[in-house]
Amino acid sequence: MNINFEKKYFKLIFNKTKNIKHKNNSYFLNINFIQKMIIILLLVFNEFKYNEKILLNSHLNKSYKKIQIDLNLTFNKILKNKIKISIYYQSIKNGGIERLTALLLNYLDKVEIFETYLLTKQPKEENEYTIPLNTKRIIINSKKNKNLINVINKEKIDILIYHFYNSNEINELNELKNIKIITYNNSCFLIWLYFKSFYIYNTTYNAYRRAKYVISLVPFENDYLFKKWGINSILMNNFITYEYNSVIPSDLSSKTILMIGRGNDKLKRFELGIEAMKHIIKEIPDCEMKVISNLNYVDYLKQLTIFLNLQNNIKFEGYTSMPEIYFKNASLHIFPSISESFGLALSETKIFGIPTILVGLDYMSIVKGGTVIIYDDNSKTIAQKAIIILKNETLRKKLGKDARKSMKKFENKMLLKKWIKLILSIYNGYTYYEKLKEQEKKISEEEAINILKNQVELLKSRIPNFNNITIENLENFTFMENLN
Numbered sequence: 460m461n462i463n464f465e466k467k468y469f470k471l472i473f474n475k476t477k478n479i480k481h482k483n484n485s486y487f488l489n490i491n492f493i494q495k496m497i498i499i500l501l502l503v504f505n506e507f508k509y510n511e512k513i514l515l516n517s518h519l520n521k522s523y524k525k526i527q528i529d530l531n532l533t534f535n536k537i538l539k540n541k542i543k544i545s546i547y548y549q550s551i552k553n554g555g556i557e558r559l560t561a562l563l564l565n566y567l568d569k570v571e572i573f574e575t576y577l578l579t580k581q582p583k584e585e586n587e588y589t590i591p592l593n594t595k596r597i598i599i600n601s602k603k604n605k606n607l608i609n610v611i612n613k614e615k616i617d618i619l620i621y622h623f624y625n626s627n628e629i630n631e632l633n634e635l636k637n638i639k640i641i642t643y644n645n646s647c648f649l650i651w652l653y654f655k656s657f658y659i660y661n662t663t664y665n666a667y668r669r670a671k672y673v674i675s676l677v678p679f680e681n682d683y684l685f686k687k688w689g690i691n692s693i694l695m696n697n698f699i700t701y702e703y704n705s706v707i708p709s710d711l712s713s714k715t716i717l718m719i720g721r722g723n724d725k726l727k728r729f730e731l732g733i734e735a736m737k738h739i740i741k742e743i744p745d746c747e748m749k750v751i752s753n754l755n756y757v758d759y760l761k762q763l764t765i766f767l768n769l770q771n772n773i774k775f776e777g778y779t780s781m782p783e784i785y786f787k788n789a790s791l792h793i794f795p796s797i798s799e800s801f802g803l804a805l806s807e808t809k810i811f812g813i814p815t816i817l818v819g820l821d822y823m824s825i826v827k828g829g830t831v832i833i834y835d836d837n838s839k840t841i842a843q844k845a846i847i848i849l850k851n852e853t854l855r856k857k858l859g860k861d862a863r864k865s866m867k868k869f870e871n872k873m874l875l876k877k878w879i880k881l882i883l884s885i886y887n888g889y890t891y892y893e894k895l896k897e898q899e900k901k902i903s904e905e906e907a908i909n910i911l912k913n914q915v916e917l918l919k920s921r922i923p924n925f926n927n928i929t930i931e932n933l934e935n936f937t938f939m940e941n942l943n
Contacts, residue, residue: 639672793841812863
């Protein structure tokens, strides 16, 4: 409220009060005095709040201007309040998306012009990943009338980062006018083919086609395939768990092989690594494998280990939030997963300078440097490559050095700058988002097509019903949404 207006308002009230007749003059004088005091207090309070808001906005926009200068950005919109950013997912315990969510919140919280919120379906649990004290946590529970849209409207959220694959919810969110939705696609499209979840193309990917802002983690998808499909996405990497300069690399001195991830997920294919050990120990009897995984529902892997008589060579270490305790002298990482998007476990071992054997995963943004890629689901082939690396110290150290060096460009500080650019561009309007996309360096069409060729051949070998599938089929979204 303007101070001059408040003074006029006070004068009007005072004059009206003055003209009122009351039987008891002393009572009237007391009432009149109280009214005046209340109005004066209101004036002082409003003046204080008004000046406070001016100071806050001034400080906020100074920070906003500094960020724009540092990042070479120019926006016309002035900030009246901090930009409210929320992330929505199941929980912040155990998995890769959960860890990413916590990391992203911790980095965004450092930006003075942002106010962060965490929305989860799961209430707070023990051993969650740490989030900032400033971040407001809200549990989404429709039974308590805390459904997603009610919450974001009530809290006046500006930008929601959405991690689920719920097409109905994505479509509903995209209809909202006062909030920008960033739909985070955490998977490579291939996983749904291997899952045989073909409906996802007709539901979730169709919702992506209608969404304004989609994040992709896979370069050949973002730069080539999604353009064919009509999905308006931007390529982002995930935050790395460890800071490059704070890591002491493995000395690669042991004959220890690591497998890291969700062992109960059949698409991680840990059985290939276990089967490879049967061939490896024939050449290297003292070789040891450590399986770093939650031990729930991994009995089939333990039974396979017993069946192959590998109990003395394979140890199931269980889940830990600090896998680096196993990285000190490990010499090799086997990553037999059938489909990945970014590969958190791969990023962790590479930053510690540990070589990795991958099976067909040639399309991730972190795949180059210190890796050996095979296009064969045969455990003998994995074993052959592993034996060569473990026996050849010069090769092992070269791969380890290349692995670590390749991770330098994935520094978290650089990624945070890109996130700030993305959020501010989306906040200020769709045109800025499009300009940001145009500035991005993209892989060549030739490289994208070569990757697709490799993946088509793997699909044919892995799923007999795809024996006749072609690159043109994968590029045709109508074909993909009609798969059954």
